[in-house]
Structures are given as C-alpha cells and as structure tokens.
Amino acid sequence: MSWAEIGLVVLRVVLTFGLLLVVTVINVWAERKILADMQNRIGPDRAGPWGILQTVADGLKLFFKESVTPRRVELGMFLLAPFLAVVPAFLIFMMVPWGRPVVIGGNEMPLQGADLNIGLLFILAMSSLAVYAVILAGWSSGSKYPLLGGVRATAQAISYEAAMGLSMVAVVVFTATQGEGGTLSLSEIVTRQSGNWGDISPLFAWVPRWNVFPQIAAFVIFLIAIVAETNRAPFDLVEAEQEIVGFHAEYSGMRFAMFFLAEYVNIFSMSAIAATLFLGGWNGPTFEGVVPGLVSALLPTVWFLAKTYAIVFVFFWVRATLPRLRYDQLMTLGWKRLIPAAVVWLVVSSVVMGWRQFGPPWS
Amino acid sequence: MGVFGEFLKGLKVTGGVMLRTISGRELVTTRYPQEMREKPQRFHGRHVLNRYPDGMEKCIGCQLCAGVCPADCIYVRGKDNDPDNPVSPGERYGYVYEVNMLRCIFCGLCVEACPTEAITMTHLFEMSTTNRQDAIYTRETLLMDERGRVPHVFPNDPLADLSELDAADGWLKATAPAGVAAYEGFVMWRETPGPGDWSPEPSQEERDRRSETEDG
Numbered sequence: 001m002s003w004a005e006i007g008l009v010v011l012r013v014v015l016t017f018g019l020l021l022v023v024t025v026i027n028v029w030a031e032r033k034i035l036a037d038m039q040n041r042i043g044p045d046r047a048g049p050w051g052i053l054q055t056v057a058d059g060l061k062l063f064f065k066e067s068v069t070p071r072r073v074e075l076g077m078f079l080l081a082p083f084l085a086v087v088p089a090f091l092i093f094m095m096v097p098w099g100r101p102v103v104i105g106g107n108e109m110p111l112q113g114a115d116l117n118i119g120l121l122f123i124l125a126m127s128s129l130a131v132y133a134v135i136l137a138g139w140s141s142g143s144k145y146p147l148l149g150g151v152r153a154t155a156q157a158i159s160y161e162a163a164m165g166l167s168m169v170a171v172v173v174f175t176a177t178q179g180e181g182g183t184l185s186l187s188e189i190v191t192r193q194s195g196n197w198g199d200i201s202p203l204f205a206w207v208p209r210w211n212v213f214p215q216i217a218a219f220v221i222f223l224i225a226i227v228a229e230t231n232r233a234p235f236d237l238v239e240a241e242q243e244i245v246g247f248h249a250e251y252s253g254m255r256f257a258m259f260f261l262a263e264y265v266n267i268f269s270m271s272a273i274a275a276t277l278f279l280g281g282w283n284g285p286t287f288e289g290v291v292p293g294l295v296s297a298l299l300p301t302v303w304f305l306a307k308t309y310a311i312v313f314v315f316f317w318v319r320a321t322l323p324r325l326r327y328d329q330l331m332t333l334g335w336k337r338l339i340p341a342a343v344v345w346l347v348v349s350s351v352v353m354g355w356r357q358f359g360p361p362w363s
Numbered sequence: 364m365g366v367f368g369e370f371l372k373g374l375k376v377t378g379g380v381m382l383r384t385i386s387g388r389e390l391v392t393t394r395y396p397q398e399m400r401e402k403p404q405r406f407h408g409r410h411v412l413n414r415y416p417d418g419m420e421k422c423i424g425c426q427l428c429a430g431v432c433p434a435d436c437i438y439v440r441g442k443d444n445d446p447d448n449p450v451s452p453g454e455r456y457g458y459v460y461e462v463n464m465l466r467c468i469f470c471g472l473c474v475e476a477c478p479t480e481a482i483t484m485t486h487l488f489e490m491s492t493t494n495r496q497d498a499i500y501t502r503e504t505l506l507m508d509e510r511g512r513v514p515h516v517f518p519n520d521p522l523a524d525l526s527e528l529d530a531a532d533g534w535l536k537a538t539a540p541a542g543v544a545a546y547e548g549f550v551m552w553r554e555t556p557g558p559g560d561w562s563p564e565p566s567q568e569e570r571d572r573r574s575e576t577e578d579g
Contacts, residue, residue: 037381040391320381321373 008109013094016113020093023305024264028055031264031316038320059257067253072142081140082251082258085133088126089265095119096272097187099282099301111282111301112187119186120172123273124165127229130266131157134231134238137259138247149247152327153238156228159334160235164225166342167218170349171211171277177353186273190281210280217345219278221338223314226270228334230263232315234322235330271311272304279307407469408485410462411513412506415452420506421481422460423453428473428482436466437473453479460502464490485513489523 029044029052036043044051069078094113101110116122131154138150171189176182178192189211197213198205212219228235239246248259275281284303286296325333355361383389393400402408413421424441442458450456473482482505492498507513517523 034381037384038377040380040384040389042390042392042394045394317374317377321377322370 004105004107008104008107012109012111013113015111016094016098017090019098020090020265020268023268024261025055025059026052027264027268027312028058030312031319034313034316035320038317062257062260063254065253067255068250070142070250073250074140074142077136077140078250079255081133081137082255082262083133084136085130085262086258086265088130088133089262089269092123092126093265093269093272095123095186096269096276097190097281098272098304100286100297102297110187115185115187117183117185120168120184120189124161124168127164127266127270128157128161130262133259133262134247137251141247141250143250145245146247146249149238149245149249153231153247156231156235156238156330156334159331160225160228160338163221163334163338163342164229166339166346167222167225168277170218170342170346171215173346173350174211174215174353177357186276186281190276190283193280194283208280208283210278210283212278215278215349217341218349219274221342221345222274222278223311224333224338226274227315227318228330230266230270230315232263232267233319234325237324237327237330240324267312267315268308271315272308274311275304275307279311281307402486402488406484406486406488407471408488409464409490409516410467410473410482410500410505411485412457412460412502413481413483414507414509418509419449420451420456421479422457423451423479423481424455424457425478427476427478431472431476433470433472434466434468436463437461438463457481457502460505462500462505463498464500465495465498487513487515490516 032054033043033051044054047053047057069075095116097110097112097115099111101108103109134153134157135150138146138148138153141147172182172184175189175192179188183189183192193209193211195209196205197207197209207213231238237244237246239248248256251259282300282304284300286299288296290296291299380389415421422439424439426439426441429437429439438459438461439457440459441455443455444450444453450458469484471484474484477483490498504514504516515523
C-alpha cells in the first residue's frame, strides 16, 4: 500500500466524519426550526442568519457547564457510557456510501468511511452496541429513574431491532436476485439500484430502480423500526423528559451533550441507511458532459443528502404529529405487529423472488 | 385504513400548519424586542408619579397606596410642604416614595386607592435588573419630569421604544375625584391623566347633563 493510498483512506474517513458532524449541527437546528413551524412558532432565530448557529451556541454553553458527578455513581461506567453512545453512532455512518467514487491522482476513492463486505451486519452490530450505552448510563447513575429508563430502553431497542433486521434481510434477499450472488456491502447494494425498472415493463422505464418499489412493506417497517431504534418520538419513552425521566437524568454538561450528539448522529445515520437500502443511495441523474466535471462528481452526494433529508424530515414531522406511546402499546406494536409483518413480508417476497428466478416450485 | 388513515390525517394537520406558518398566515409569535405586540389599553405596567399641568406633584404623602397594597411593596413617607416653595398643592407631599418591583403584583389597587390620581400605571414592562437594589424604584425613577415624561429604565438600549413613554394607559376609577360615590352614569374608565396637558374633570352636574344626551 503506497502512501498515496493511505492518504486517501485517511482523507475519506476525515471527510465522512466531517460531513456527519456538519449535518448533525444542521439537523439539531433544523429540527427546532421545523417543529416551530409546525407549532405556529418562529423557532431559534438569534444566533447567526435564521439562527443557524444555534447548535454551536448550545454546544458551547454545554461545554462550559459543570459536569456534575453524583455521589452514588459507579464512576468508571458513568464516565464510559457517553463514549459508548457516541462511538457506535459514528461508526454506523462509516458504512454508508455518500457519493459516487471519485478518482484522485489515478487512485479511485470511494466516498465512504469503509467499504466492508459485511456492512449491513456491522450496522446491526453497532446499533446493538449502542444499547449498552443506555443501560450502562442508567445503571451506573445509582438512581432510580435512570435505571428504569435504561431497562425500558433496552427492552425497546431489542424488540425493534428484530423488526429492523428482518426488513433488512428482505432487502438483502431481493438484492441477491438483482446481480451476481448476494451481498451485504452497502456500496454494492447502491450500485445494484442504478438504472430503472424498464425491464419489468416499458411502462416503468421512468421509475428509478430503487428497492422501495418492490420492497414497500419492508421500507415502512424499517422506517418505524429506526424511529424506535433511535429513541425518537413517538417511541421516545426511553428519555421521556416530560413525565417518566430517562436514562441520562444524572448527566449534565458535556457528558449529556454526548448523548444528545449520539441521538442526532443516529437519526442521520439511520436515515442515510434507509436512503441507501431503499431509495437508491447516491443514484440519480448526474448530467455527465452537460455540466462541468466537478459538478457531476458532486451531484451524487447531493442526491444522497436530498434523499436522506427527506427521511430526516419525516422523523421531525412524525415527532410533531404523534403523541408518545404507552409502554404496553410500544411492545404490542413491536412484537405483535411489526415482527410478524416483517416475517410474513420476508417469506412472501422471498417466494416471489425465487419463483421469478428459478421458476415455479413444481418445474 | 384505520390506524394508518388516522396517522396520515395527523400528518396532514401538522404539515398544513407548517405551510401556513412558513407563509406567515398563522404565525402567533413575534420577534419580541424588535417587534412589539400592541398592548391592551388597560395594560398594567410599571408605576409613575404624576404631576399637575403646572408642574406640581400630585402625591400628598397620604400612604393610602402603601396601606392598600396586598404585596406590601410600597413605602411612603410624607413631609410638610414648605409654604413658600410647595412641592404639591396640598399640605404634605411624598418625600420618600419607593416601590419594590420584585414584590409588586401589578394589581393596580394603589392606583384605585390614590385620592389624587398621583400614582398610575404605564405601558412599560421591561424592568429586568442585575441586582435587587435596582428593582426598588425610588421617587427619582417614578416621578415624571416637567414635560410629563416618565423616566425610562434603559434609555440607552438600542431597542428601547422611547415613544412608548408618551402612551397613556387606561385604568378603572373606583372613586370620583371629589370622593362622591354616586358619580355614575358614564363610562367609568378612561385614559389616565398621564403625560402632557389634559382637560379637567367635569363636575357631577355636568356629567349628568351630558349623560342624558351622549352616554345614555
């Protein structure tokens, strides 16, 4: 491996990390602004133009606040938990291809933190690891409400992870029929979504070859599951700050800010994964030859961000619309509705795929 | 559709509100220090001690306001006027007059109790201070100047609307100027005889005569 290649690896990791930080800062502001619009308010508008620096101001404030350490905490775990929340959140996004590979100095650089061939498995593993942060934070706080919040969070995350994984499997099975063999690599899944559905019927020649059209049920299940997985309203009874108090009640200052950061990083990462798996990732018209080369190299990133933000907007929209679920309703929805629905959809779509590929079972 | 139908209906509501808010049709908040909402005429703001048009102070140091104050936030001490150089037309004047704005509940009972309409309320409501001592308004802060203007707490603030000082507030008159309770037959509240010049109160006979033609 030459120095140039090593430099490109470092560059793409730094770029991915930087992109994630910037969009997270914008997301926090955008959520407050959009929620304000949905509640007839103005929202933050003081720091910078349209208040866009509000997140920076909040971050600075939290940075200078005292990080209180209550007397009865398990100190090691208490200090470790915020990092356990942030690190998986960032690692998840490292798997997501956020642009078409670019060629720099003869070396091709995929715009992606790391292109693992088991990308989807890695994502599932990391989102499971994030649960440890919640339960450890709740337990090590040495206080009742955080402990109960942590237990709630664990049960919720495990329940919805099953539905999320099953809807991912449906996509993987479907993707396997779209090219040579199956794949878990996100960049390969994106590549297989380029083109259009013209081969099914000429009527669909204008429809992009995104997985969302054949896998619409999996998409809906996945959306619901990632809202629950990121502990967002209406599934945010992990940290229901208005009534039952969540797992980070004892955290303050920068330690709290890290949980906060992890939540918003997770929103973006999960939306990016949804856009990658179902909405074709960075696929889109690049107008090669019509516009300058740099623009057509950057356009895939624009499409990717547009698709991701469409899903992020749904997150905010749902938060403004739905009241919080009761805990038994949450469990009922997870175990009695989503998981059976995901299993049935997986079986049905697999049978249909098999039938299309290998012919009817009696042949 | 059931649950999904209801869900979509909810999304439609919030989405519609968002569109109407962005287009400015339903926005309910204002960008406060830059744009002020119009306050109701009878708004209870900070107090002011009035003067007569000839520059004499109205306060006679009777301490009725201090007595009626439910929050016990007014402190008054009267002093005999110097006959050659009187401060107020009466026998005495309020030479110490303090209102503790941290305790005041802005009920307006002091205004009702005042026999000479000396203390009234204004539309000024921005009174934040950085220490408790500044929250106690003294005679110097409360008394209007010779031109009938109220001292502003933050005269150098770029956002302070000094023209607001000229706006008079309205208040309910509980008693007649002459102390006759049977002073009736017309609208019982009006703008305060606040800053500037104003016409004198008509007498009861004049009121009764007028009420037959106009108010009645």
